[in-house]
Amino acid sequence: MKRKAVLIGVAVTLLGGACARGLLTHFPHRVHLATLECGAAGQPKCLSCLSCHQSSPGGHESWSAPTAQRCAGCHENDKQIFQHSVRPALARLPAGKKIVFAHEPHLKMGELKGQCVKCHGGAVGVEGGAPLFPPMDTCLSCHHHQAQFEANQCTGCHVAGDLRGLEPRSFLAHDTGWIRRHGPMARSAPEKCATCHAQTSCDSCHDATRPLGPAQRNPEQLERTFVHRFDFLSRHPLEARSQPGQCATCHAKTECDACHITRGVSGAVNGGQSPHPLGWASGLGAAGNGHGLAARRDIGACASCHDQGPATNCVRCHKVGALGGSPHPVGWRSTDPLGSPQCAVCHGGAL
Amino acid sequence: MSGSVARWVVLALLSSVARADDAVWADARVAMYAQYFQQALIPGSPGSVTRIEPAFPVSLSGFVRFGAVDLPGAPDSVSGELALWGRAGPLDGIQGDGDVTAAWAQYRRGVFRVKLGRQLTLPGSRRYVRFDGATLGVSVGLLDVDVYGGWVALPRWNQPRGASLLGFVGDGLRDPLLLEAQNRAGQVTAGGRVAFRLPKESRLGFSFHQQHDLSGVASRVVAADLTTQPLRWLGAGARMTFDLQALDVSEAAVWLDVTKIPRVPLAIDYSFQRPSLLLPHTSVLAAFGGASWHELGAEATVRALESLEVRGRGAAQLFEGDQPGGRAQVQVRWWPGLERRLLVLAEVARVLVPPSGYVQLRAGARYRASETITTSLDGAVFLYDAPVRGVASSMTAVASVEWAARPWLRVLVSSTVMRTPFAAFEAQGLARLVVELDPRSAAGAP
Numbered sequence: 001m002k003r004k005a006v007l008i009g010v011a012v013t014l015l016g017g018a019c020a021r022g023l024l025t026h027f028p029h030r031v032h033l034a035t036l037e038c039g040a041a042g043q044p045k046c047l048s049c050l051s052c053h054q055s056s057p058g059g060h061e062s063w064s065a066p067t068a069q070r071c072a073g074c075h076e077n078d079k080q081i082f083q084h085s086v087r088p089a090l091a092r093l094p095a096g097k098k099i100v101f102a103h104e105p106h107l108k109m110g111e112l113k114g115q116c117v118k119c120h121g122g123a124v125g126v127e128g129g130a131p132l133f134p135p136m137d138t139c140l141s142c143h144h145h146q147a148q149f150e151a152n153q154c155t156g157c158h159v160a161g162d163l164r165g166l167e168p169r170s171f172l173a174h175d176t177g178w179i180r181r182h183g184p185m186a187r188s189a190p191e192k193c194a195t196c197h198a199q200t201s202c203d204s205c206h207d208a209t210r211p212l213g214p215a216q217r218n219p220e221q222l223e224r225t226f227v228h229r230f231d232f233l234s235r236h237p238l239e240a241r242s243q244p245g246q247c248a249t250c251h252a253k254t255e256c257d258a259c260h261i262t263r264g265v266s267g268a269v270n271g272g273q274s275p276h277p278l279g280w281a282s283g284l285g286a287a288g289n290g291h292g293l294a295a296r297r298d299i300g301a302c303a304s305c306h307d308q309g310p311a312t313n314c315v316r317c318h319k320v321g322a323l324g325g326s327p328h329p330v331g332w333r334s335t336d337p338l339g340s341p342q343c344a345v346c347h348g349g350a351l
Numbered sequence: 352m353s354g355s356v357a358r359w360v361v362l363a364l365l366s367s368v369a370r371a372d373d374a375v376w377a378d379a380r381v382a383m384y385a386q387y388f389q390q391a392l393i394p395g396s397p398g399s400v401t402r403i404e405p406a407f408p409v410s411l412s413g414f415v416r417f418g419a420v421d422l423p424g425a426p427d428s429v430s431g432e433l434a435l436w437g438r439a440g441p442l443d444g445i446q447g448d449g450d451v452t453a454a455w456a457q458y459r460r461g462v463f464r465v466k467l468g469r470q471l472t473l474p475g476s477r478r479y480v481r482f483d484g485a486t487l488g489v490s491v492g493l494l495d496v497d498v499y500g501g502w503v504a505l506p507r508w509n510q511p512r513g514a515s516l517l518g519f520v521g522d523g524l525r526d527p528l529l530l531e532a533q534n535r536a537g538q539v540t541a542g543g544r545v546a547f548r549l550p551k552e553s554r555l556g557f558s559f560h561q562q563h564d565l566s567g568v569a570s571r572v573v574a575a576d577l578t579t580q581p582l583r584w585l586g587a588g589a590r591m592t593f594d595l596q597a598l599d600v601s602e603a604a605v606w607l608d609v610t611k612i613p614r615v616p617l618a619i620d621y622s623f624q625r626p627s628l629l630l631p632h633t634s635v636l637a638a639f640g641g642a643s644w645h646e647l648g649a650e651a652t653v654r655a656l657e658s659l660e661v662r663g664r665g666a667a668q669l670f671e672g673d674q675p676g677g678r679a680q681v682q683v684r685w686w687p688g689l690e691r692r693l694l695v696l697a698e699v700a701r702v703l704v705p706p707s708g709y710v711q712l713r714a715g716a717r718y719r720a721s722e723t724i725t726t727s728l729d730g731a732v733f734l735y736d737a738p739v740r741g742v743a744s745s746m747t748a749v750a751s752v753e754w755a756a757r758p759w760l761r762v763l764v765s766s767t768v769m770r771t772p773f774a775a776f777e778a779q780g781l782a783r784l785v786v787e788l789d790p791r792s793a794a795g796a797p
Binding site for chain 2: 171173175176177180181183184185186187188189190198199200202203206207209210212216217219220222223229230231233234235238239241242243244245248249250293295296297298299300302303306307309310312314315318327328329330331332333334335336340341342343345346
C-alpha cells in the first residue's frame, strides 16, 4: 500500500511538472512580430524575422542569432534584455540542423508569404506545439528525393560531417520498437546503417569479448536499453528462461558452463552444488522427474551446463538401448547421418 | 506510372555509378577504463561463490575508421575500420589481454565491392558472426548480391571451462591465462544473400549461411526477410529462418510499426523460436528439446509534451506445454525546460516466468550542471517472487560525474554499490577517459 502511494506520488509530481507548459524560447517573438503596435506615427517600425535574424550569402549557417546591438535599436537596457533572452543551448545551431538550404527563394514563395514561422513555428509556440526546427518531413512534403534516399545520397541536403551524428526521425526513426528491429533492419539495408554507424556501433553492445559490458562502461546513459543493467547475475536464469534466444545473440553456451563451474553451480565440480531439486532426474523426490519437461522446453538451458559431447550425462540414460528412452521429440527429423559425430554418440556405440 | 519507372531508373543509375568525389573523412575514439572492484560475500554453501580480493583492472578500447579515399581512377573507392581493445591489471600478478574486433578495408568501384579482413556478417541465423575473410558484393539496378566466407573469430566468444568470471564486473576480471588454446582450423563459415530493392521502401532478401566447428556442420540455414513501408505511417517486416539440417523453422518474426499519430508511435510484434535449433547441430543436445516458444508483444511511446515521454511494453510469452509468462514495463522520461539539462526517469517492470518472476522499481536522474559537468544517479530495486539463494531482493545504486574538458575529451568517474543474493555488499568504482576525433560520430558508444 505504502509502495503504491509512493509510486502514485512520483507519477503525479512528474505529470504536474511536465504540464506546466513553457515558452520554447525566452524571447517574446509573438509580441514583437504580431501584437506590438507599430508603423504609425510615434510607434516603432514594424518588425519581421529578418529585422533581427540577418542573412548573408553563404547558405544556412549564415543565418545569425541577433546581437545585443540589435536590441539597442529600441531598448535602453539592451544588455540585460539580451542576456535574459538568449539561451546558450540555442546559441549554436545543433548538430544535424545545418542543411544545404537557401532561405531567400523559399521566403519569396507565395505559400510562405515571407513568414519564417511556417517552418519555424516553435519560435512563437509553446512546448507540445510546432518544433523550432522543421523535421525532414516538412522538406519532403514538396521535394521528392526518393531516388537519392534509396541510394544513400544524403549530402545533397545534409552537411557530410553532420550525418554521422544525426538521429533519423522522419525515416528509419530509432523509436518505439527499434531496439527489437535493428538486427533485421541492419540485415536488410546494411548500407543505410553504414551511412552513420561503424561496425564498432554493433560491437559497443554485442561484443561479448570486451572486458566490460556496455551498462558498466556507460553508467550515465540512463535512457539506453542495456540488457545487463544492475544486478543481472541474480536474475539471469529468469531472463534466459523468459527469452530463450536472447542470450544466443551474443553468447556461446560454453560461456554458461565456464561460469557455472567456476561458481560451483554444477554437479561437475567436486563439492559443488547442483541447482536441481532432489529427484530431478530419478523421479524419487519432490521434483518428480521434471528434467524431461524442462529439457523439452528449453534444451539450451540444459546445454549451458551439460554439453560435453560423449561425456554428457544425458547420453548415459538416453542412448540407444538405455533406460531413459528416446529423447527425440515427436516429429523429429534430421538430415545428419547416423554416423555423424553427434548422432554416433547414442546410435553408433561411440561410448 | 511512367514517373515511377523513371524514378527507379534514376535510382538504378545512382546506385550503379561511382559517387562524386567527396572529401576524405575519418573519425576515431579511444576510451580508457580504470576499475576498482570489491565484493563482500554472503556466506553460503562451500564452493557456491568464489572469494576474491579487490581488483584494479585497466582496459583500453579504440577504433578508427575512414572513408572516401581516392585511388587512381577510382574516386571515393576505399573505406575501412580498425577496432581493438586491451586490458592489463593485477590479479595474480600483472596480466594482459586483448583482441581485434574489426580490421577491414573495402574497395568499391562501379557496381562491385570487395571487403577484406575481420568483419561482421548478419547471416540467416539470429547471431551475427565475426570472421576473418572476404565479402564480395555487386549491386545491379535494384538487385544486391553478397557472398562471404572465412574463418570464424569464434574462440574468443567461447568462454571455456576454468576461466574466471567473477561478479557484476566479472568480464573485467577474466583471467586470460585460463583460456584454452583453441583450434580455428575447422571453424569456418560461408554464406550469401540476394536482396531486391522494391517500391515502398521495401526490401526482400534471401540468404544462406553455413558454419562449421571442430566437429562438423554446426549450422546450415536459409532465411527470408522482408521490410516494407506501404504507407507513410505504417512500416512492416517479417523474417523466417529454416534449418536445413532439422528441416524445420528455427525462428520467425513479424512486426508492424504504426506512426499514424506521431506523438504516439506504436509497435506490435510476434516472435517464434524453437530453442533446440539455436544450438549448434554438433551438440548432442540439439536432438533433445523440441518445444516452441511464442511471444506476442506491443509497445508504445506517448509524447504528451516535448518534455514528457511515457514508454510502455507488454508481451505475453508461451512455451508450448507449459504455463504462460509475460513481461511488462512502463518508463517515464521527463526533461523539464527547453535546454533539457535535467532528465528524470522512473520505471516499473514486471517479469513473470512461472513459477518465478520479479518486479523492478527504478528511478534515476541526470543533470547537466554546466556546459562541461554532467552528473547522474540511477538506482533500482528487484523483488524476486522466489528467493534467489534465500534472498528475495537486490538493490543497486550508480552515481557518476562527467567532465567534458574539451569537445574531444571527456572524463567520467562513477561508483556502484549493490546488495544482492550473491554479495552482502559490493562496491565498484570506474574512471573513464574518452578521446574522440569526431565527437558527433555515431560510430559507437565508449
